[in-house]
Amino acid sequence: MFGIEQLQAFVATVETGSFSAAARRLGKVQSVVSQHIMNLEIDCNATLFERSGRYPTLTNAGSRLLPHAHALLNQHQRLKNSVQALSDITPSEITIALDEGIPFKAVSSIIGELQQIYPQVTLEFLSASSLDIIDLLKKALPLTGVIFSELNIPTYLDYECIGTVCFDLYVAKSHSLSGQTSKSIDSLRLHRQLLIRSKNTQTSSFQLKISPDILYADNYFLLLELTLQGHGWSFLPAHVAHEAVQAGELVKLPMEFEKMHWQANVDVLQHQKNSDLPIFKTLRQLLRNIL
Amino acid sequence: MFGIEQLQAFVATVETGSFSAAARRLGKVQSVVSQHIMNLEIDCNATLFERSGRYPTLTNAGSRLLPHAHALLNQHQRLKNSVQALSDITPSEITIALDEGIPFKAVSSIIGELQQIYPQVTLEFLSASSLDIIDLLKKALPLTGVIFSELNIPTYLDYECIGTVCFDLYVAKSHSLSGQTSKSIDSLRLHRQLLIRSKNTQTSSFQLKISPDILYADNYFLLLELTLQGHGWSFLPAHVAHEAVQAGELVKLPMEFEKMHWQANVDVLQHQKNSDLPIFKTLRQLLRNIL
DNA sequence: ACTTAGTATCGGTAAAAGCGATATGTTTGG
DNA sequence: CCAAACATATCGCTTTTACCGATACTAAGT
Missing domain, CATH: 3.40.190.10 (Periplasmic binding protein-like II)
Structure with a gap:
């Protein structure tokens, strides 16, 4: 009743789009997947896929089952992962x-x-x-x-959250933004933004592009250096900026709009x-x- | 691999204390439970029970597996529960x-x-x-x-939390506590406390007895009434007390100690x-x- | 119409879950 | 200390489930 394999067949079918493809992914033959889905439908007393067309499509009932199936399989994967730690070998x-x-x-x-x-x-x-x-x-x-x-x-x-780091907007003392109080985000768009980009080309979800004119660096100390040299403005963690601010080389832009000062x-x-x-x-x- | 039934046998054994008892609870015979545990131990590559004595006792590995097994079975139960809603009959x-x-x-x-x-x-x-x-x-x-x-x-x-209700300490205007400012919880212990108790004898986890001298009522309006009549002090939700406070019949005790005013x-x-x-x-x- | 890719169903095999009987081990109590 | 009571481990056997491969059928594209 609601075996792991049935549910694996179910989500594999949803993700691949067909019973055959699901079977290929799972290393089984198509008829097995077909059977599993059928048994699952009997257990649920509901039709999970609409089979009129060439590819099966999820029914309403199927959509509602899906998140629960996912949750169970995730838990199952977690259990399998944790089992390897049972032997309790503290790594050296x-x-x-x-x-x-x-x-x-x-x-x-x-x-x-x-x-x-x-x-x-x-x-x-x-x-x-x-x-x-x-x-x-x-x-x-x-x-x-x-x-x-x-x-x-x-x-x-x-994962778990352990706290926050404060980010603020900084420019070099010599930069033209340095004197003024930014009233809106638009004034930032007129100047070059200095932004972090990771070594692999993907861009992190929490970095946000504001200006159309961007210059990338791959770590915060380069970013700080570029900012100090007056190449543009940037978001920096307070602890990275701190020293340069003390020395009077860097200024924190006072912000009238809320969102730009934030706790990451x-x-x-x-x-x-x-x-x-x-x-x-x-x-x-x-x-x-x-x- | 890590079938639901094996894990059910495992937690049933932990909860009942023996393979035989687990088998009785699950409606199986003892040898089946025994086998399931053995297979689970093979899958985990670890001994889950210490079998020297008459009753099996959990090993370290077993203890570490247990919460994961519980989590998976809970998720499984949730799935089974949710399935009944797939037919989508909106109740009348x-x-x-x-x-x-x-x-x-x-x-x-x-x-x-x-x-x-x-x-x-x-x-x-x-x-x-x-x-x-x-x-x-x-x-x-x-x-x-x-x-x-x-x-x-x-x-x-x-369940999910949707907000809080503010509780405060109240006594009747005529009550001897009414004039003074309570500096400590001890002054409350000298007077009778009026407390909620549910119809079934269990007492709710969030009600706390402070005074040794207690009088119970089974709902907040009785409690309010008793408080108004000067039988003692009580914690009341602000909205219950509000009207009587407006009318000057009830007074909120100003509290110098923090914990007594709280958001439930x-x-x-x-x-x-x-x-x-x-x-x-x-x-x-x-x-x-x-x- | 013909090819392609997919689904449903059938018969048979292998693995797993289940049962009951039995041998063996551990406590408890007379 | 022995016997009764209760547990566990293992065996042979049956039933159920998972799986495969072959085949018939269906939908979609050329």
């Missing part, structure tokens, strides 16, 4: 990957505590863009990511295969208090 | 059950809108304690509950068998904006 080396905009000083504060609890474990830090970090996590390495919240986080990753959410990410291991739990626990 | 009559402390005026504001969308559906309102409402919901009637958040909500119920969370509850039906979704949607 774990990596913490930071988005470049995250203040390292905050994160490094936990090193001592972690080493005290797990003295035999080697720690490695690396810096990368959020998207690169998500990419690294696909491989289920013993890696914990600390990134700005992304909209699309794969289902096999566990910071998430901790771990692969489900790891997130049950004690050392990863401890690490999450420690990271909760750093921001 | 639905009931909205309110905790007595919830302001009816707020809830009744949605009647018009709901009737406009579902003119053929008859509405019924009833008032009961939170625990009684949870009890009613067990039967999967077409019922929506609006209650103060309870700690223990059964897994087959869907209000939840909407529906049985999973119903929560997917369009009319129940609409109802939830409407209830989100009333507080």
Whole structure:
């Protein structure tokens, strides 16, 4: 009754568009998928696909079942992932990957505590863009990511929000925007915007283009440098801008419109295969208090 | 691989304490449960139960698997519940059950809108304690509950928080507490407290006894009446106390300690068998904006 | 009309779930 | 200390389910 395989056949059919294609994806023959769907329809006492045309299309009942099927399969995948952690082998080396905009000083504060609890474990830090970090996590390495919240986080990753980092609008002291108070977003469009872009060409979901005239850099310190040199305005995390602002080289643009000053959410990410291991739990626990 | 039945056998064993008892609960024979656990152990590549003694006891690996197994089975149950709503029979009559402390005026504001969308559906309102409402919901009637958040909500119920109701400390004008400003909770212990208790003897999780001298009533209007008559002090929702305060018969005790003035969370509850039906979704949607 | 890609159904095989009987191990209590 | 009571593990056997491959049929494009 409502076996995992039936539901796999169901969502595979929805995603591929046909029973045959679903069968190919699942490595079964078409008749098996057909049967599974039929059994599922009997269990549900409802028709899930409209079969008049060449390709089956979801009925209303099918659409309503789909999210529940997805949820169950996700949970099933999570269970399978977690099982690998049952053997409880504390890895000898774990990596913490930071988005470049995250203040390292905050994160490094936990090193001592972690080493005290797990003295035999080697720690490695690396810096990368959020998207690169998500990419690294696909491989289920013993890696914990600390990134700005992304909209699309794969289902096999566990994540939780641990705080926020404040972003503001900055220009060089010498820049023509520096004197004025921006009353609207339109005044920004008249000047070049300096923006982050990750190494792989995808652009992160939380960076937003405002000006039509854009110049990309691949990390915040380049961005800061470019801003200092007067090439345009940029959003920067407060801790990145802080020093230059103190030195009077950089100015925060006072903003009359609300949205431009915002708190970017910071998430901790771990692969489900790891997130049950004690050392990863401890690490999450420690990271909760750093921001 | 990781079939539903194996996991059912697993949690049944954990909950009943033995394979035999689990088999009895599941309506199977003992050897089947035994086999399921063995297969599960092979799949997990870990021993889940310590079998030295008479009763099997969970190993570490077993304990770590358990929450995942629970989660998957809950999701499975949810799916089975939801399937019954696939036939999409909009019920001809639905009931909205309110905790007595919830302001009816707020809830009744949605009647018009709901009737406009579902003119053929008859509405019924009833008032009961939170625990009684949870009890009613067990039967999967077409019922929506609006209650103060309870700690223990059964897994087959869907719920969401829709806002808060403000509770304060009240006494009659004539009461000896009326003049003074309570500096500490201790001064309250010297007087009789008037408290809610539901019809069934259980006491709700969010009511808290402060004074050793307590008098119970089973709804907020009795409580108000008793308070007005000077029998003691009580926590009352602002909307219940409002009229008597205006009339000068009741006084809100100014509170120097923070915790006594608090926002009670209000939840909407529906049985999973119903929560997917369009009319129940609409109802939830409407209830989100009333507080 | 003919090809292509898909679905439904059938018969047969292999795997899995189920049962009942039995051997064995662990507690409890006389 | 032995026996009764209760558990678990394993075996042979039956039933159910999953799967495959072959075949007949249907929809869509050329």
